[in-house]
Amino acid sequence: MSDVSGLAGKFDSWQRMSFDPARCPVRDVLDHLGDKWTTLIVIALAGGPRRFGELNRSIPDISKRMLTQCLRNLERDGLITRHVFPTSPPSVEYRLADLGRSLLAPLQALVEWAEASHQSVRDARLRFDGVPSNT
Amino acid sequence: MSDVSGLAGKFDSWQRMSFDPARCPVRDVLDHLGDKWTTLIVIALAGGPRRFGELNRSIPDISKRMLTQCLRNLERDGLITRHVFPTSPPSVEYRLADLGRSLLAPLQALVEWAEASHQSVRDARLRFDGVPSNT
DNA sequence: CGGAATCCACCATGATACTG
DNA sequence: CAGTATCATGGTGGATTCCG
Numbered sequence: 001m002s003d004v005s006g007l008a009g010k011f012d013s014w015q016r017m018s019f020d021p022a023r024c025p026v027r028d029v030l031d032h033l034g035d036k037w038t039t040l041i042v043i044a045l046a047g048g049p050r051r052f053g054e055l056n057r058s059i060p061d062i063s064k065r066m067l068t069q070c071l072r073n074l075e076r077d078g079l080i081t082r083h084v085f086p087t088s089p090p091s092v093e094y095r096l097a098d099l100g101r102s103l104l105a106p107l108q109a110l111v112e113w114a115e116a117s118h119q120s121v122r123d124a125r126l127r128f129d130g131v132p133s134n135t
Numbered sequence: 136m137s138d139v140s141g142l143a144g145k146f147d148s149w150q151r152m153s154f155d156p157a158r159c160p161v162r163d164v165l166d167h168l169g170d171k172w173t174t175l176i177v178i179a180l181a182g183g184p185r186r187f188g189e190l191n192r193s194i195p196d197i198s199k200r201m202l203t204q205c206l207r208n209l210e211r212d213g214l215i216t217r218h219v220f221p222t223s224p225p226s227v228e229y230r231l232a233d234l235g236r237s238l239l240a241p242l243q244a245l246v247e248w249a250e251a252s253h254q255s256v257r258d259a260r261l262r263f264d265g266v267p268s269n270t
Numbered sequence: 271c272g273g274a275a276t277c278c279a280c281c282a283t284g285a286t287a288c289t290g
Numbered sequence: 291c292a293g294t295a296t297c298a299t300g301g302t303g304g305a306t307t308c309c310g
Contacts, residue, residue, distance in 0.1 A: 036303080078259025110244075121234070188292075
């Protein structure tokens, strides 16, 4: 329990500071990762530098608007860097900064958990949905 | 790189299956964790079983509505279990299921990354915001 | 090509009131 | 106490258009 229940202790301390965002890293740092695209972009960049258009194509259904916005947030947080090549037409390359690369390990752990748990979750959903509310 | 770049490989395979939710665990399983409250609830339950009202009080600003909804999702996905004690007034206890407990380790890794990176991110933001767009 | 700006739809969340 | 129902709204994200 020593290791994992550390989360419970963290929760208590966050609670004591009223989840003040300035001191609660989770709300402040991790929130962006729930963005729907951000995580995917980070993973896409795990394979190496990518250009804007490449990212746009490699992530189906993402709009330029959202791609731009997420990239900006990631750049602002120092997770990625942006390199403009003043060619014509312009070419912009994004790559993970050191800070961004350091996120890959914990992120991968989470992804692997998701893969390992996928079937269990799907089964649980079937069971839950199949159970008649009562009767 | 062998370990971490595994994410790049995963991305490629997801891409090949067009990110089909049925086969892409990330979109299907991890999406709920971006919910804004879900992760916090899981962490709150890391300390042991909690009653509805306890959770409601221990997480400031969460509404009963959202708490109920998140708890239902977590229960549906098999991450937590719900135990009703037919006392009067009624008492309902939530606790992590095995599947939910197995999430704690990767989650903690992510939280620890957030804590370790918090200052770096804040610094990066100051730098980014402070930099005059050009001039 | 890369991005900014605008408009718009929807969903997540919040507030409130009601129920068992 | 532990919800449910209803309504209001704000932000997230999509589609489109314009710019350098």
